[in-house]
Amino acid sequence: xxxxILRHRDIPELNTLPVYQRNxxxxxxxxxxxxxxxxxxxxxxxNSGLRGRGGAGFPTGxxxxxxxxxxxxxxxxxxxxxxxxxxxxxxxxxxxxxFQFLEGVAIASYAVGANAAYVYLRGEFWQVAAFLDQKIExxxxxxxxxxxxxxxxxxxxxxTHLGAGAYICGEETALLESIEGKRGQPRxxxxxxxxxxxxxxxxxxxxxETLTNVPLILENDADWYKSLGTADSAGVKVFSLxxxxxKPGNYELPFGTTFRELIYTHGGGIIDDRPVKGIMAAGASSxxxxxxxxxxxxxxxxxxxxxxxxxxxSASVIVLDDTIGIDWVVNKTIHFFKHESCGKCTPCREGNxxxxxxxxxxxxxxxxxxxxxxxNSVARQxxxxxxxxLGEFATMAVVTxxxxxxxxxxVKTRV
Amino acid sequence: xxxxxxxxxxxxxxxxKYPPEQxxxxxxxxxxxxxxxxxxxxxxxxxxxxxxxxxxxTEVAEIxxxxxxxxxxxxxxxxxxxxxxxxxxxxxxxxxIEELCGNLGVKVGxxxxxxxxxxxxxxxxxxxxxxxxxxxxxxxxxxYHENMTVDKTLExxxxxxKSVA
Numbered sequence: 001x002x003x004x005i006l007r008h009r010d011i012p013e014l015n016t017l018p019v020y021q022r023n024x025x026x027x028x029x030x031x032x033x034x035x036x037x038x039x040x041x042x043x044x045x046x047n048s049g050l051r052g053r054g055g056a057g058f059p060t061g062x063x064x065x066x067x068x069x070x071x072x073x074x075x076x077x078x079x080x081x082x083x084x085x086x087x088x089x090x091x092x093x094x095x096x097x098x099f100q101f102l103e104g105v106a107i108a109s110y111a112v113g114a115n116a117a118y119v120y121l122r123g124e125f126w127q128v129a130a131f132l133d134q135k136i137e138x139x140x141x142x143x144x145x146x147x148x149x150x151x152x153x154x155x156x157x158x159x160t161h162l163g164a165g166a167y168i169c170g171e172e173t174a175l176l177e178s179i180e181g182k183r184g185q186p187r188x189x190x191x192x193x194x195x196x197x198x199x200x201x202x203x204x205x206x207x208x209e210t211l212t213n214v215p216l217i218l219e220n221d222a223d224w225y226k227s228l229g230t231a232d233s234a235g236v237k238v239f240s241l242x243x244x245x246x247k248p249g250n251y252e253l254p255f256g257t258t259f260r261e262l263i264y265t266h267g268g269g270i271i272d273d274r275p276v277k278g279i280m281a282a283g284a285s286s287x288x289x290x291x292x293x294x295x296x297x298x299x300x301x302x303x304x305x306x307x308x309x310x311x312x313x314s315a316s317v318i319v320l321d322d323t324i325g326i327d328w329v330v331n332k333t334i335h336f337f338k339h340e341s342c343g344k345c346t347p348c349r350e351g352n353x354x355x356x357x358x359x360x361x362x363x364x365x366x367x368x369x370x371x372x373x374x375x376n377s378v379a380r381q382x383x384x385x386x387x388x389x390l391g392e393f394a395t396m397a398v399v400t401x402x403x404x405x406x407x408x409x410x411v412k413t414r415v
Numbered sequence: 416x417x418x419x420x421x422x423x424x425x426x427x428x429x430x431x432k433y434p435p436e437q438x439x440x441x442x443x444x445x446x447x448x449x450x451x452x453x454x455x456x457x458x459x460x461x462x463x464x465x466x467x468x469x470x471x472x473t474e475v476a477e478i479x480x481x482x483x484x485x486x487x488x489x490x491x492x493x494x495x496x497x498x499x500x501x502x503x504x505x506x507x508x509x510x511x512i513e514e515l516c517g518n519l520g521v522k523v524g525x526x527x528x529x530x531x532x533x534x535x536x537x538x539x540x541x542x543x544x545x546x547x548x549x550x551x552x553x554x555x556x557x558x559y560h561e562n563m564t565v566d567k568t569l570e571x572x573x574x575x576x577k578s579v580a
Contacts, residue, residue, distance in 0.1 A: 082541045083538075083539060083541065084539070085500045085501050085502055085538075085539035085543065086501070086502050086539075086543055087541060087543075088541045088542055088543050088544060090541075091541055091542075122541070123482070123484040123557070124484070124540050124541070124550060124557055124559075125541075126556045126557040126558075127556070127557070127558065127559070130556075159432040159433075161432070161440075161443070161444075162443065162444065162447065163443070163482070164443055164446070164447075164478075164482030164483070164484040164485055165482050165483030165484035165485075165537075166481065166482050166483065167538065167539075178443070179440055180437070180439060180440055181437075181439035181440045181441065181442040181443065181468070181470075181478070182439075182478075183477055183478065183481040184481065184482070199434065199437055240543065240544070241544070242502040242505070242506075242543035242544055242546075243502055243505045243506075243543075244505055244506075248506075248543065248544035249544045250544070284500070284501055284539075316543075318501065318502055318505070318543075320505070324505065329501065332500065332501040332504055333501060336500055336501070336538055336539070339538055340538065342481075
């Protein structure tokens with residue numbers, strides 16, 4: 001099947017303006033601005049079943065519909081902070097298919113009545129930001145951005161904003177704080193960004209991949225998009241496959257593709273043909289799924305992955321084989337979350353600190369059974385008490401690792 | 416020379432991105448500008464930025480402290496930041512950084528004798544399918560180097576050495 005998001009893999013030089021235009025580029029944006037009311041655009045996206053690709057899976061059109069029309073101006077912010085260990089799709093999209101992404105930003109902006117949009121990129125994407133700046137300039141020169149677009153009263157500018165190394169800025173309210181020139185720490189929610197966002201104004205925050213879907217949905221209509229994927233999860237998804245597979249990479253597949261197909265057909269199987277042991281479907285924030293036959297045959301959509309005691313999240317599938325100790329995995333993930341905790345709320349700041357001491361001790365063979373118990377207890381005490389999802393996610397690998405792979409925690413501990 | 420004297424056009428471009436009453440948003444791009452000078456941000460630059468934005472120096476310093484790509488101390492001309500997070504570690508990143516350090520005769524966090532390279536272990540850089548990988552952060556920005564081996568990295572260091580000579 002032809003790609004929808006990673007279309008640059010089918011069409012050479014799609015990241016140049018003439019090629020993008022020759023392949024229908026900006027027709028959808030023009031159609032929206034010149035022929036549709038903003039709420040009609042939102043309705044198409046709502047009907048398509050598109051859900052947020054950043055991890056939470058929230059219905060995109062519904063989010064746009066939440067914008068407070070009694071408070072202006074409105075903003076659109078594209079979340080290009082891509083920092084979840086195991087996720088590397090947005091960078092490929094922005095480098096390979098930048099205009100489709102930017103057209104998605106533009107259509108979203110028109111739909112919610114925003115005249116300014118920001119693309120927030122993680123600081124490490126320095127080169128990508130420079131590349132997008134250049135593409136934005138080309139769009140301005142070609143009349144796709146700027147004042148009075150296509151002879152209407154609608155005006156739009158898109159700006160890039162570089163972060164500077166903080167995982168937490170992927171959380172939408174922390175991201176907004178960061179654009180405002182503050183430390184990237186999450187806000188208490190509600191209010192949510194569509195009522196109180198950037199500079200306190202209504203703001204839609206969408207992931208890069210989510211927005212990149214939009215031009216083709218508008219061009220081909222909602223039913224076309226809904227016909228792809230499953231009833232619960234419409235459309236296609238870019239699965240970032242990493243870890244102990246022969247061919248790691250991004251694979252754009254319909255929702256509902258099985259783990260087995262992703263890992264064996266596309267990923268070429270496990271390195272040295274070892275057995276697969278565990279799967280983390282949503283990056284380091286994941287529960288660790290026991291990779292038995294049933295799990296491998298499970299379709300990857302939001303609802304089905306949940307039946308395995310996991311979450312699909314941003315579909316950053318990290319594969320673990322039988323050479324990998326789960327105690328080591330948990331130590332790695334906690335090291336990450338301890339480093340990235342923003343420090344604003346106590347359960348996350350202190351919980352990760354203590355969990356790191358414990359996982360380090362257990363992994364190095366210095367711990368005993370009571371340390372495993374204490375680790376589990378600290379993780380469970382954090383659950384449901386953190387200000388944002390980061391703290392919650394930090395506990396996932398710990399709790400499920402101990403529960404589902406107990407032997408990996410007993411071998412190294414002195415009972 | 417002050418930032419305002421040295422980079423008037425860049426500064427104007429930065430402020431144009433944000434609403435005029437939201438000047439504080441410019442703090443992050445201005446800090447990158449300040450870091451171009453010596454690879455770290457001086458107290459003087461922080462004071463100048465605070466003045467431009469009408470905020471306290473502490474409010475600028477807390478941004479420098481919070482975000483890992485801003486530095487307030489001198490290091491090597493290039494920071495060589497190796498991702499050692501879970502997906503990269505599953506593909507040999509820990510062994511890679513250990514061997515690299517062994518070859519350079521430094522520990523993680525230390526700078527080579529000639530002052531060219533500081534080796535650092537960092538969190539996920541969103542290139543998990545191309546591990547081992549690293550980024551180099553220098554005054555000219557950040558560059559990714561993917562599917563690396565120790566030999567390729569040593570070649571890269573040679574090239575950096577020549578470029579600054």
